[in-house]
Amino acid sequence: MRAVLLMGSDDASYYRVELCRIIPNLDLRIYPKIGGIDDIEFLLVKKPLISDFGVFPNIKAIISLTVGLDQFDNVEVPSNIPILRMLDEGHVLSMAEFVLFSVMYYHRQMDRYESFQQERIWRECPLRHSRNRSVGFMGFGAMAKKPAIMLRDLGFRVSSWRKSAKTEPGIQSFRGMEELVDFLSGLDILVCLLPQTEETFGILNLSTLSMLPVGAAVINAGRGSCLNEDALIHLLDNNHLSGASLDVFQREPLEKHSVLWAHPRIRITPHIAGKADVPKAADFIRQRIQELEEEV
């Protein structure tokens, strides 16, 4: 291996420390200080800061520091250069934490208990036990599986929807647009973990969100482009939906003047649901580089 170039990460110095610790004699460069361009064999990219990766004559692969690859949508990447998705354990676990928290928030009606506390009211809301509560995952890749299985083990009725069905014991699976209404119409809580693609753009819109039963809650920790925010607000305001937790948005960072910030039934977090654990991610990168070197 000659040189590795790191691009577009706020954690560049942390990655440098961890990568240099586990890869002996690593020649790590941080964009824009690229040094000799011919030396560069691997690119570690969070945000692409250039529009054409064809400028690197000798790269073997791009390793994305994110799970989604949509940041490459408008970037030229030579067709013979593979782009590998990051999938470190920290990312999977932190997404599971966020999903479990958000599901429990609606399942246990924490929004109501927060209001009761403000008004100093000691009042119990009737509890629907988990076996009577249905949680559905749109997108059922590596990020969804962990929280889905944990919810199943807590007694919830869990289902999944994706392009091509993927079975998991005890989790009902739906697939394709033709099964979307059957999937959505049975849910109390919808968890969207879809990636950004042409097919998922605006997939949660007035028509599809209306398929959810009255009182359902929506959690979006996939991509902001999947959800039509105006449709969501409309269905919250007319009491079709009871609440929403949004971690991703049509435009990020969410603009100061967005009506989402102050909506009483919307919880906002700034795209923090799933986060890489840099030391674990560095180890993932080390393994991928090693495999790619051995292939040669």
Add this chain to the structure above:
Amino acid sequence: MRAVLLMGSDDASYYRVELCRIIPNLDLRIYPKIGGIDDIEFLLVKKPLISDFGVFPNIKAIISLTVGLDQFDNVEVPSNIPILRMLDEGHVLSMAEFVLFSVMYYHRQMDRYESFQQERIWRECPLRHSRNRSVGFMGFGAMAKKPAIMLRDLGFRVSSWRKSAKTEPGIQSFRGMEELVDFLSGLDILVCLLPQTEETFGILNLSTLSMLPVGAAVINAGRGSCLNEDALIHLLDNNHLSGASLDVFQREPLEKHSVLWAHPRIRITPHIAGKADVPKAADFIRQRIQELEEEV
């Protein structure tokens, strides 16, 4: 079996439906309509509404509708009458949900994100991943085990403290007063699920809560008598502790004038963490009655 008397439950009519559905020819009576006192062989008790259970000449057992038995502390129960604790699956699962929610709330700094939302601030808090986060359970019975194992499986460093140590793979166990300081001093998040006994009265006081590291959070879903509320407030106000989620209180219902309601770092729920699932609880009762009848 002759008659079963149900006492002190707000869910009496729900229990009646479920019990009569699964126990043929059940003679179920609801206190105070006890009918012939000699007929009564089993008592199902949530709150004891009498002070001496010796008045029932023919009872074989009392089945508590709660997991804790502290409501019998000041009640006379003939020494030959067993009191059985309720332990239905719904109770275990709902407690696990509450604990997971509360741990995630502090672990993922949701209090800070809620403030950011109010101020329309898009800002990420650095994430300490679960493998660097320590959660400890005081009391490690049937209610604690499920959430402890799930947190362990999410990568958390989990430990337990109880009177006599109980081992569980991957969970460090501490026991007795002599190990309390070692246990508490290593925690980021303390979960108290202790029962009410003479030994646990005020066990979380100024001295022991001060053993927690600066910045720790406290969750109490055991019994209110375990926690000295004044000590908690003192340690929150001087920034030793970062937050507390309280589901149980020294006096319940929590009085209107309590300062706990309005404390900015305290979350309050009205003793709703673990709740019986009546159909499951009815089945538990059916099984216990059947076993006790067979013993005769």
